[in-house]
Amino acid sequence: MILRGLATDAGSLVDRAVNENVIRLAVTGLSRAGKTVFITSLIENLLALARQKDTLPKLSQRLSKRGTSRLRDATILPAGISALPHFDQAANLNGLSAAEPAWPERTTHLAQISLLLTLTRRSFIGQRLGDRRVRLDILDYPGEWLLDLPLLSLTYAQWSEQTLALLRQSPRCETSADFLTFLTNRRPGDQDSDGLARQGHRLYKAAIEACCAQYGLRYLQPGRFLCPGPMGDVPLLWFFPTDVRHPLVLLPGSLMKLLNDRFEAYKRDMRATFFDTHFRAFDRQVLLVDVLGALHAGRAAFHDTARAIQDITTALRYGSHTSLIADRLAGSRIKRVVFVATKADHVPALLRDNLRYLLRSLSGEVESRQNAAGAAVSYQVAASICSTEDGSATLDGRSVHVVKGRILGEDKVRPFHVGMVPTSMPPDDFWSERFFELPRFRPPPIDPTPGSGLRHIGLDVVLDDLLGDLL
Numbered sequence: 001m002i003l004r005g006l007a008t009d010a011g012s013l014v015d016r017a018v019n020e021n022v023i024r025l026a027v028t029g030l031s032r033a034g035k036t037v038f039i040t041s042l043i044e045n046l047l048a049l050a051r052q053k054d055t056l057p058k059l060s061q062r063l064s065k066r067g068t069s070r071l072r073d074a075t076i077l078p079a080g081i082s083a084l085p086h087f088d089q090a091a092n093l094n095g096l097s098a099a100e101p102a103w104p105e106r107t108t109h110l111a112q113i114s115l116l117l118t119l120t121r122r123s124f125i126g127q128r129l130g131d132r133r134v135r136l137d138i139l140d141y142p143g144e145w146l147l148d149l150p151l152l153s154l155t156y157a158q159w160s161e162q163t164l165a166l167l168r169q170s171p172r173c174e175t176s177a178d179f180l181t182f183l184t185n186r187r188p189g190d191q192d193s194d195g196l197a198r199q200g201h202r203l204y205k206a207a208i209e210a211c212c213a214q215y216g217l218r219y220l221q222p223g224r225f226l227c228p229g230p231m232g233d234v235p236l237l238w239f240f241p242t243d244v245r246h247p248l249v250l251l252p253g254s255l256m257k258l259l260n261d262r263f264e265a266y267k268r269d270m271r272a273t274f275f276d277t278h279f280r281a282f283d284r285q286v287l288l289v290d291v292l293g294a295l296h297a298g299r300a301a302f303h304d305t306a307r308a309i310q311d312i313t314t315a316l317r318y319g320s321h322t323s324l325i326a327d328r329l330a331g332s333r334i335k336r337v338v339f340v341a342t343k344a345d346h347v348p349a350l351l352r353d354n355l356r357y358l359l360r361s362l363s364g365e366v367e368s369r370q371n372a373a374g375a376a377v378s379y380q381v382a383a384s385i386c387s388t389e390d391g392s393a394t395l396d397g398r399s400v401h402v403v404k405g406r407i408l409g410e411d412k413v414r415p416f417h418v419g420m421v422p423t424s425m426p427p428d429d430f431w432s433e434r435f436f437e438l439p440r441f442r443p444p445p446i447d448p449t450p451g452s453g454l455r456h457i458g459l460d461v462v463l464d465d466l467l468g469d470l471l
């Protein structure tokens with residue numbers, strides 16, 4: 001009996017080793033970049049593809065064998081005994097397809113989902129081994145937390161110095177006056193006091209919240225100040241950056257020591273609850289960037305986004321080891337990266353290539369670093385849920401390419417002219433000082449039946465770059 005059990009276990013181990021690829025997909029992006037919508041559309045369109053709907057043409061082409069698809073099935077795996085919330089695909093679809101459609105809520109905690117693809121093998125000989133399975137493990141999380149990745153490698157003194165240098169520049173200084181005044185009243189001899197620490201924390205938090213809301217800035221740390229997660233406003237968070245003298249002296253009973261201790265405890269906690277436990281060991285990465293949103297938000301927001309992308313990618317591990325064993329020992333590395341400019345349905349087709357070039361320029365040195373490490377890198381534009389149609393309109397007496405859609409909360413279809421989309425980092429005279437938000441289009445009519453597919457732009461190309469070699 002025991003022997004038979006062992007044989008069955010060994011059999012399923014061999015089956016998994018030969019027939020199953022488990023891919024941990026990092027869906028990376030700052031807050032509002034479009035992660036949750038991307039995951040929802042990816043899953044929905046892969047389910048549709050397995051139901052023989054041609055919703056992802058580039059993948060259909062790859063999977064086609066003598067007129068039939070090699071994708072036999074796509075299934076969302078049951079949540080099992082996971083301690084993490086399950087990504088609520090059904091709730092997202094219901095919201096999007098409601099009579100008064102709604103985009104998914106902001107993500108406030110971790111959620112995960114796994115999708116299993118079952119494929120017939122390409123070669124006749126391979127088919128003797130049985131079907132292949134590709135399991136995609138996907139994690140959704142609040143984008144704000146991503147910026148804690150570069151923070152993890154800093155000391156409190158380094159973080160304070162960097163953060164205050166930025167906070168004293170325009171436009172951050174305009175929202176930070178109260179906090180900066182509070183800092184000028186601090187003295188090295190200040191005693192450890194929860195009252196003071198909390199007051200400083202509140203003022204600093206209000207300053208960075210205003211940087212986000214009023215100027216569209218994104219390089220704002222720590223992430224849990226903006227999105228605290230399920231623990232809420234715990235004492236661990238009651239710290240703020242402060243002017244540090246060198247060398248940093250941490251006298252027992254001083255405010256400085258309390259702030260330093262909380263900063264270190266915050267890093268430990270983020271490592272233990274997010275980065276080391278859930279946000280690691282990725283094999284593939286899609287890096288979603290709301291390039292247009294950043295462009296519209298103005299110079300500071302655009303440069304902030306660029307810096308965030310560069311610092312986040314610096315903190316991740318790219319390339320491939322020479323062997324599976326090395327992978328196991330050193331932790332896996334990201335072997336394919338697709339940068340995606342999201343919400344491309346705000347831009348008429350003719351300008352989408354500009355958006356791609358701009359994305360590449362914004363990512364700066366990142367590509368060469370990733371390439372040098374042996375990772376495959378590509379750049380794409382996509383709209384996970386296309387909510388507009390291309391059209392033309394007359395502007396100042398001349399015809400221009402626009403997109404047309406219904407803005408959320410309105411009934412009438414309106415043209416939207418995105419204006420100039422530069423192909424590289426814009427020069428200083430490009431920027432006006434105003435902060436615009438992109439219009440939020442109402443999603444198109446959607447069939448809520450799972451596997452019906454969602455209208456998109458370029459999602460199939462992104463998925464092909466990301467996963468094509470596994471299909």
Ligand SMILES: Nc1nc2c(ncn2[C@@H]2O[C@H](COP(=O)(O)OP(=O)(O)OP(=O)(O)O)[C@@H](O)[C@H]2O)c(=O)[nH]1
Pocket residue numbers: 029030031032033034035036037038103104105106107108141142143144342343344345346382383384385386387440441
């Ligand atoms: N028109 C259009 N809007 C989109 C698309 N994808 C995302 N959006 C808009 O961008 C908003 C943010 O998208 P989410 O997917 O929630 O962004 P996120 O990265 O998950 O954001 P956080 O959860 O805050 O980190 C949505 O509410 C939509 O308004 C798209 O493909 N087309």
Ligand SMILES: [Mg+2]
Pocket residue numbers: 035036037105106107140141142143
């Ligand atoms: Mg989200």
